[in-house]
Amino acid sequence: MTASDPIERLARLRHEFGEHGGVNMSIEASTTFTVMKPGTMPELFAGRKSAPEGCYLYGRHFNPTVYHLGQQLAALEGTEAAYCAASGMAAISAAILQLCESGDHIVASNTVYGGTYALLHDFLPAKANITTTFVDISDLDAVKSAMTDQTSIVYAESIANPTLRVADIPALADIAHSSGSQLIVDNTFSPLLISPAALGADVVVHSMTKFINGASDIIAGAVCGSTEFIQGLMDLHLGPLMILGPTMDPSVASKISLRIPHLALRVREHAERAEYFARKLDEVGVKVAYPGLAHHPDHELLDRQRCEDYGFGGILTLDLGSEEKANALMDSLQNEHRFGYMAVSLGYFDTLMSCPSTSTSSEMSDEDLSTAGIGSGLVRMSVGYTGTVEQRWQQLHAALSEIGAV
Numbered sequence: 001m002t003a004s005d006p007i008e009r010l011a012r013l014r015h016e017f018g019e020h021g022g023v024n025m026s027i028e029a030s031t032t033f034t035v036m037k038p039g040t041m042p043e044l045f046a047g048r049k050s051a052p053e054g055c056y057l058y059g060r061h062f063n064p065t066v067y068h069l070g071q072q073l074a075a076l077e078g079t080e081a082a083y084c085a086a087s088g089m090a091a092i093s094a095a096i097l098q099l100c101e102s103g104d105h106i107v108a109s110n111t112v113y114g115g116t117y118a119l120l121h122d123f124l125p126a127k128a129n130i131t132t133t134f135v136d137i138s139d140l141d142a143v144k145s146a147m148t149d150q151t152s153i154v155y156a157e158s159i160a161n162p163t164l165r166v167a168d169i170p171a172l173a174d175i176a177h178s179s180g181s182q183l184i185v186d187n188t189f190s191p192l193l194i195s196p197a198a199l200g201a202d203v204v205v206h207s208m209t210k211f212i213n214g215a216s217d218i219i220a221g222a223v224c225g226s227t228e229f230i231q232g233l234m235d236l237h238l239g240p241l242m243i244l245g246p247t248m249d250p251s252v253a254s255k256i257s258l259r260i261p262h263l264a265l266r267v268r269e270h271a272e273r274a275e276y277f278a279r280k281l282d283e284v285g286v287k288v289a290y291p292g293l294a295h296h297p298d299h300e301l302l303d304r305q306r307c308e309d310y311g312f313g314g315i316l317t318l319d320l321g322s323e324e325k326a327n328a329l330m331d332s333l334q335n336e337h338r339f340g341y342m343a344v345s346l347g348y349f350d351t352l353m354s355c356p357s358t359s360t361s362s363e364m365s366d367e368d369l370s371t372a373g374i375g376s377g378l379v380r381m382s383v384g385y386t387g388t389v390e391q392r393w394q395q396l397h398a399a400l401s402e403i404g405a406v
């Protein structure tokens with residue numbers, strides 16, 4: 001896998017022109033689709049005709065505009081197929097429910113996004129009799145020992161939210177496959193930077209609310225995998241996307257589709273600036289975690305798995321030691337220096353800062369937070385690209401010195 005593979009695949013995709021020859025595809029606003037002959041409808045419902053042949057059944061099943069975005073995602077991730085959902089959580093839930101039956105077991109990383117943690121830790125056992133063992137996935141022996149005869153999924157984030165620990169995707173895929181399970185990787189933190197499918201993942205999920213969208217104005221998700229798997233999500237009897245119905249709106253698909261062509265430029269700029277800040281913070285003695293720094297525990301692991309055109313990602317964390325100091329820093333950065341915003345989420349063009357222990361990881365128990373290494377003074381920073389990098393560093397340095405951190 002080289003850095004140019006996804007870009008070349010995207011460029012080879014058949015371009016969808018607008019209805020009047022517009023350079024952008026039209027938005028297919030219909031929820032239902034005319035069939036020209038009465039025999040076509042039963043064929044569609046029996047699954048003998050389907051979307052790729054230009055036959056659409058109903059908007060919750062496949063919509064041409066959403067289908068086109070799915071093809072872009074498949075090209076991005078190098079999978080046979082992909083489809084979209086109304087949110088990252090919808091994509092994750094659908095992928096899991098597609099691979100699990102009641103009574104099944106999941107082995108998951110102990111540092112995942114708080115919503116995913118709640119899904120695995122609370123929701124699935126209570127609602128579907130699907131249980132999860134959380135492990136430190138950097139400890140491959142622990143992953144192996146957690147596998148049982150009922151394990152159908154190994155679940156990890158390529159770069160974990162918020163600890164920035166990196167998954168060893170080939171090793172996790174080997175463990176999963178040798179016991180007949182499948183590996184799902186959430187690649188939200190590292191589109192283009194990591195290509196999980198090329199490294200052995202069976203299913204790749206995204207919150208497209210983040211980097212892929214890039215403007216923090218849309219909630220969206222995607223599932224990428226084999227054609228059979230993606231078609232299965234839309235099965236009329238058991239497909240989680242078809243039956244539970246977290247459908248993406250076609251106008252949302254159109255908007256995101258127009259942002260995919262500049263994803264590479266954005267991801268590169270996020271990463272360059274994050275690395276610049278990480279090096280500067282390291283130099284002035286702030287406790288910073290960034291996989292691009294040689295002393296990050298997964299620096300070499302990420303180096304082996306990454307496409308080097310995209311640096312080491314656009315997110316870093318600072319450990320200020322206490323929630324008080326973390327809050328003081330974010331307050332000053334937002335309200336005094338106009339450096340960025342105190343807000344959850346990531347991949348926005350401006351910098352977003354939050355304290356995971358009291359926000360995006362607050363679903364986790366104190367014990368689980370501490371096992372995962374998510375301290376109360378940890379600030380997650382999704383580094384934006386507005387302003388000049390020198391101006392932003394001056395602001396960050398000034399705020400750090402005001403709170404006595406440098």
Ligand code: PLP
Pocket residue numbers: 087088089090113115116157161186188189206207208209219220221345360
């Ligand atoms: N996966 C990761 C790694 C996330 O950080 C998030 C949200 O922050 C999600 C999934 C959920 O995405 P969404 O909010 O689009 O449902």
